[in-house]
Amino acid sequence: MTGVPASAAGGSSAAKGAATGAGAAASGTSSVSGGVAGGVSGAAGSSGSSGVSGPSDGSGGPGDFGASGAAGGSGAPAGASDAKALRGGKIAAAAVNQASVWNIANLLTMLRLVLVPGFVALMLADGGYDPAWRSFAWAAFAIAMITDLFDGHLARTYNLVTDFGKIADPIADKAIMGAALICLSALGDLPWWVTVVILGRELGIxxxxxxxxxxGVIPASRGGKLKTLVQGVAVGMYVLALTGWLATLRFWVMAAAVVLTVVTGLDYVRQAIVLRRQGIAERKAALEETEG
Known part of the structure; x- marks a missing residue:
C-alpha cells in the first residue's frame, strides 16, 4: 500500500494539534491581554465601550469579561461622584438663585414702610390743615405709591422674589393706604364709611x-390694578388741600375708587369660590381614582 504509516500519521496529527493548541493559546492570551487593557483604560476614565473590543465569537469572551469588569468596577465610583457633583451643583445653584434680602425690590418695600410714620407726622403737623405740610405729606404718599408700582415688577423680572418681600410688600401697601385713609377721616376730610369700605375690602381679600x-392662587386682575391706581389718585387728591373744581373732581374720583373697590372685591370672592370648588372636585376625583 502507498498509505502513510500509522505512526507518521499520528505524528502529523499530533503536530497539527500542537500547532492548533498554540494558536488557541495565543488567541486566548491576546484576548486576556485585551481584557486587561480594556480594564486599565476603563479605570483610567475611558468610556466603557473602548474596553469591549473583542469579536462576537467565543475567542473574545475573556476580553469582554475584562472590559465589563473594569467598567463595572470604575463605573460605580464615577456614578457616585457624578451624583454628588450634581447634588452639589444644584445646591450651589439654589444658593445663587436665592435672592438676597437686600435687593432693590425689597429696599423699595422697606422705603414704603419707613415712609408710613413719616407720612403720618407730616399729615398731622400743625393741626393737619396747613397746606405746606399737606404738600409734603402728599410727596411722601406719592413716593410710596410709585415704589409700589416698581418693586413687584423688579422682583418678578429679575428673579428677586424673597420670602421677606412676599410678606412685607402687601403689608407696606395696606399700611400706607390705611394710614392715609384714617388720617383723612380723623381730620374730617373723608367720611369714615369710605375708609371702612376700602380697608375692609383690602383686609378681607x-x-x-x-x-x-x-x-390655588387668586391672580391679580386688571380691575384690581385699576382699582389700586384710582385709589392712589383719589387719596392723593384728598391729601392735598384742594379747593374749587379740583375739590369737586376729587370727590368723583374717590367715588369711582369706591365702586371699583366693591366690584373687584366681589369678583375676587367669585374667583375664590370657583377655585375652591375646582380644588375640591380635583381632590375627590384623585381620591376615587386611587381607591379604584
Missing amino acids: TLLRFLVIRY
Whole structure:
C-alpha cells in the first residue's frame, strides 16, 4: 500500500494539534491581554465601550469579561461622584438663585414702610390743615405709591422674589393706604364709611387669599390694578388741600375708587369660590381614582 504509516500519521496529527493548541493559546492570551487593557483604560476614565473590543465569537469572551469588569468596577465610583457633583451643583445653584434680602425690590418695600410714620407726622403737623405740610405729606404718599408700582415688577423680572418681600410688600401697601385713609377721616376730610369700605375690602381679600391658598392662587386682575391706581389718585387728591373744581373732581374720583373697590372685591370672592370648588372636585376625583 502507498498509505502513510500509522505512526507518521499520528505524528502529523499530533503536530497539527500542537500547532492548533498554540494558536488557541495565543488567541486566548491576546484576548486576556485585551481584557486587561480594556480594564486599565476603563479605570483610567475611558468610556466603557473602548474596553469591549473583542469579536462576537467565543475567542473574545475573556476580553469582554475584562472590559465589563473594569467598567463595572470604575463605573460605580464615577456614578457616585457624578451624583454628588450634581447634588452639589444644584445646591450651589439654589444658593445663587436665592435672592438676597437686600435687593432693590425689597429696599423699595422697606422705603414704603419707613415712609408710613413719616407720612403720618407730616399729615398731622400743625393741626393737619396747613397746606405746606399737606404738600409734603402728599410727596411722601406719592413716593410710596410709585415704589409700589416698581418693586413687584423688579422682583418678578429679575428673579428677586424673597420670602421677606412676599410678606412685607402687601403689608407696606395696606399700611400706607390705611394710614392715609384714617388720617383723612380723623381730620374730617373723608367720611369714615369710605375708609371702612376700602380697608375692609383690602383686609378681607387678603384673608380670603390665605384661606384658599391650598386650592390655588387668586391672580391679580386688571380691575384690581385699576382699582389700586384710582385709589392712589383719589387719596392723593384728598391729601392735598384742594379747593374749587379740583375739590369737586376729587370727590368723583374717590367715588369711582369706591365702586371699583366693591366690584373687584366681589369678583375676587367669585374667583375664590370657583377655585375652591375646582380644588375640591380635583381632590375627590384623585381620591376615587386611587381607591379604584
